[in-house]
Amino acid sequence: MLTTKQKVWWALGTVAVLVYALFPVAAIFATSFKPSSELTSGTFLPSSPTLSNYESILAGDAQELFLSSLRNSIGISVISTVLASILATLAAYAIARLDFPGKKLVLMTSLAVSIFPVISIVTPLFNLWRTIGLYDTWPGLIIPYMSLTLPISIWTLTAFFRQIPWELEQAAQVDGATTYQAFRRAIVPLAAPGVFTTALIAFFIAWNDFVYGISLTSTSAARPVPAALAFFTGSSQFEEPTGAISAAAVVVTIPVVVLVLLFQRQIVSGLTQGAVKG
Amino acid sequence: MSAITLKNIVKEYGDGYAAVNDVSLDIADGEFVILVGPSGCGKSTLLRMIVGLEDITSGELRIDDDLVNDKAPRDRDLAMVFQNYALYPHLTVFENIAFPLRLTKGALSDDEIDARVRRASTLLELDEHLDRKPANLSGGQRQRVAMGRAIVREARAFLFDEPLSNLDAKLRGQMRTEIARMQRTLGTTTVYVTHDQTEALTLGDRVAVLRRGVLQQVASPRSLYEQPVNLFVAGFIGSPPMNFLPGTVGESSISTPFGDLPLTDRLRSAVDGREIVIVGIRPDAFHDVDESDVPDEAVRFEAEIDVTEWLGSELYAYVPFTSHDDVAAKLEELDRDLDGEGMRTQLVVSLDAMSTLTDGDDATLWFDPASAHVFDPETGDNLTRDAERASKLDEHGAKARKRAIERAREKAERGEASVAVPSAG
Numbered sequence: 001m002l003t004t005k006q007k008v009w010w011a012l013g014t015v016a017v018l019v020y021a022l023f024p025v026a027a028i029f030a031t032s033f034k035p036s037s038e039l040t041s042g043t044f045l046p047s048s049p050t051l052s053n054y055e056s057i058l059a060g061d062a063q064e065l066f067l068s069s070l071r072n073s074i075g076i077s078v079i080s081t082v083l084a085s086i087l088a089t090l091a092a093y094a095i096a097r098l099d100f101p102g103k104k105l106v107l108m109t110s111l112a113v114s115i116f117p118v119i120s121i122v123t124p125l126f127n128l129w130r131t132i133g134l135y136d137t138w139p140g141l142i143i144p145y146m147s148l149t150l151p152i153s154i155w156t157l158t159a160f161f162r163q164i165p166w167e168l169e170q171a172a173q174v175d176g177a178t179t180y181q182a183f184r185r186a187i188v189p190l191a192a193p194g195v196f197t198t199a200l201i202a203f204f205i206a207w208n209d210f211v212y213g214i215s216l217t218s219t220s221a222a223r224p225v226p227a228a229l230a231f232f233t234g235s236s237q238f239e240e241p242t243g244a245i246s247a248a249a250v251v252v253t254i255p256v257v258v259l260v261l262l263f264q265r266q267i268v269s270g271l272t273q274g275a276v277k278g
Numbered sequence: 279m280s281a282i283t284l285k286n287i288v289k290e291y292g293d294g295y296a297a298v299n300d301v302s303l304d305i306a307d308g309e310f311v312i313l314v315g316p317s318g319c320g321k322s323t324l325l326r327m328i329v330g331l332e333d334i335t336s337g338e339l340r341i342d343d344d345l346v347n348d349k350a351p352r353d354r355d356l357a358m359v360f361q362n363y364a365l366y367p368h369l370t371v372f373e374n375i376a377f378p379l380r381l382t383k384g385a386l387s388d389d390e391i392d393a394r395v396r397r398a399s400t401l402l403e404l405d406e407h408l409d410r411k412p413a414n415l416s417g418g419q420r421q422r423v424a425m426g427r428a429i430v431r432e433a434r435a436f437l438f439d440e441p442l443s444n445l446d447a448k449l450r451g452q453m454r455t456e457i458a459r460m461q462r463t464l465g466t467t468t469v470y471v472t473h474d475q476t477e478a479l480t481l482g483d484r485v486a487v488l489r490r491g492v493l494q495q496v497a498s499p500r501s502l503y504e505q506p507v508n509l510f511v512a513g514f515i516g517s518p519p520m521n522f523l524p525g526t527v528g529e530s531s532i533s534t535p536f537g538d539l540p541l542t543d544r545l546r547s548a549v550d551g552r553e554i555v556i557v558g559i560r561p562d563a564f565h566d567v568d569e570s571d572v573p574d575e576a577v578r579f580e581a582e583i584d585v586t587e588w589l590g591s592e593l594y595a596y597v598p599f600t601s602h603d604d605v606a607a608k609l610e611e612l613d614r615d616l617d618g619e620g621m622r623t624q625l626v627v628s629l630d631a632m633s634t635l636t637d638g639d640d641a642t643l644w645f646d647p648a649s650a651h652v653f654d655p656e657t658g659d660n661l662t663r664d665a666e667r668a669s670k671l672d673e674h675g676a677k678a679r680k681r682a683i684e685r686a687r688e689k690a691e692r693g694e695a696s697v698a699v700p701s702a703g
Contacts, residue, residue, distance in 0.1 A: 170364070185366075
């Protein structure tokens with residue numbers, strides 16, 4: 001049991017961490033409700049809250065820029081997450097269960113890929129993509145996103161699969177299942193929490209990316225939200241689009257927060273537990 | 279229900295180590311065969327080869343007349359109960375039992391599946407647990423679910439891989455009886471792997487003893503106990519184990535640390551010119567002079583009791599002795615094979631529970647020399663084995679099995695099979 005003193009310290013620490021982490025979010029949230037005249041007023045809370053910034057990105061001038069980029073972000077992130085989850089599930093299963101030459105190599109390569117700084121790859125990729133026609137397209141972003149999401153997915157899922165008792169699969173085979181059926185009916189249900197957690201992490205990585213998004217796109221055909229924010233303009237050249245950017249930032253933060261709140265139990269159990277006991 | 283035939287089965291690993299070496303075994307239709315041996319003797323490997331989870335390096339495995347060496351587990355139609363039960367944690371008890379039936383893809387209607395699962399769950403007294411998940415069940419209940427999953431398929435044979443080793447002693451006894459009853463009721467061919475010689479003796483129609491991948495003896499439990507072929511089988515079967523004493527052959531007797539055995543015709547022909555032999559006597563062959571009538575031919579000896587263990591139904595007394603150098607090495611090797619610790623050499627005597635002997639007492643004990651076995655110290659062969667008597671015991675066992683199966687089938691025809699509901703804890 002914690003003593004009162006310890007409790008106080010814990011509470012203080014928790015509050016400090018929360019303020020540190022959430023203050024910027026709160027500031028952006030507050031800013032998004034300020035009219036343009038108040039942006040430089042220096043107050044934290046808007047004196048006369050307005051929805052004009054949201055109107056401008058969802059219905060006004062910036063609508064086309066924002067909504068198309070939102071569509072791009074959702075589409076590209078979802079597709080790269082789904083692909084990465086499927087590929088990582090199969091790869092991790094093979095690594096955890098089967099004996100094949102080059103197993104270590106696959107793991108090591110995927111680790112190496114995730115070590116490279118994104119910025120060092122982006123320039124050659126820019127040239128390559130322009131040459132083969134992937135520049136400013138959805139696949140042109142999905143492919144590099146998978147290079148970010150696959151390694152971490154393969155690593156976490158391999159660890160997860162290793163904890164699932166081998167015997168279950170053998171039991172399924174003896175019970176009359178093919179290798180695929182044994183995987184599908186005995187292993188996948190057990191692995192589902194792990195796969196789900198991994199998919200969420202992969203989704204956030206893709207959703208939050210900025211460097212690829214700004215470098216490999218040029219029009220609204222594929223530009224994701226984080227990159228599109230940089231292209232917002234004020235109503236005149238003397239006006240900063242801070243309010244609209246804040247509103248857009250709040251809008252793209254919402255799905256992440258909602259996903260985490262909805263699935264926090266699965267995420268926590270997927271990250272910490274993993275153990276499957278019969 | 280099927281016969282399983284193993285012919286010169288070999289399992290060799292990549293490094294050339296033969297886990298199972300040249301095992302041949304005929305398992306008759308409806309027979310309950312036990313594979314037994316200390317850890318690492320290859321019994322589990324052999325079972326996994328039968329079910330198809332382990333490749334067969336060479337030899338032939340037939341189920342009925344089909345050669346199944348290269349068939350996948352699913353095509354062999356065998357049901358297996360795993361040591362850790364291997365229940366599917368995400369499925370309820372009902373779905374766990376129904377799992378093999380669901381895989382038949384439309385061959386069975388939902389009603390048929392439901393009926394068969396319920397029949398199995400009634401037989402195993404799992405009716406009230408059908409909606410629960412395995413994680414919420416006790417060890418014995420999980421064990422029964424695993425058995426339910428095996429019997430629901432009406433497979434050609436049951437295979438058990440040390441199914442009771444994760445249960446506590448009381449439950450193990452109960453489940454042992456359950457398995458025996460279930461097998462008799464269903465009359466299904468069963469292969470059962472265990473390292474526990476009690477399970478082997480109580481369950482098996484026939485018991486196959488393995489040592490380092492080599493089959494030592496296949497016989498009925500009685501024949502195995504009474505007429506072991508060698509030191510290893512004699513030492514493995516029976517609890518407490520058989521006492522092995524160094525014996526020096528003289529003019530008219532074999533002298534051991536505990537009295538001299540007169541060289542009767544039986545012993546003389548067995549010894550056949552050897553100077554040193556190993557004499558094996560079961561603990562229950564010894565008696566206290568004060569508490570029993572001593573026959574004329576008995577061998578008497580004085581012994582200082584070191585430790586006693588009173589178990590309620592009997593009393594074990596331990597008497598240390600120094601072994602003869604020539605046989606000490608052989609006995610040590612045997613002890614290692616039997617997973618022993620190579621501790622002191624001591625005589626174990628099983629006496630009547632009413633005996634008042636305690637630690638440190640001097641006692642006069644006797645045994646009937648006719649109950650002693652004589653083993654060759656080099657090869658370990660049993661020199662006094664009575665093959666005729668052994669085959670008579672085997673025949674007796676086979677007859678008993680046949681009668682049991684006939685009774686089970688008659689009952690099944692009368693529709694009573696599922697009425698013979700066992701009770702389990």
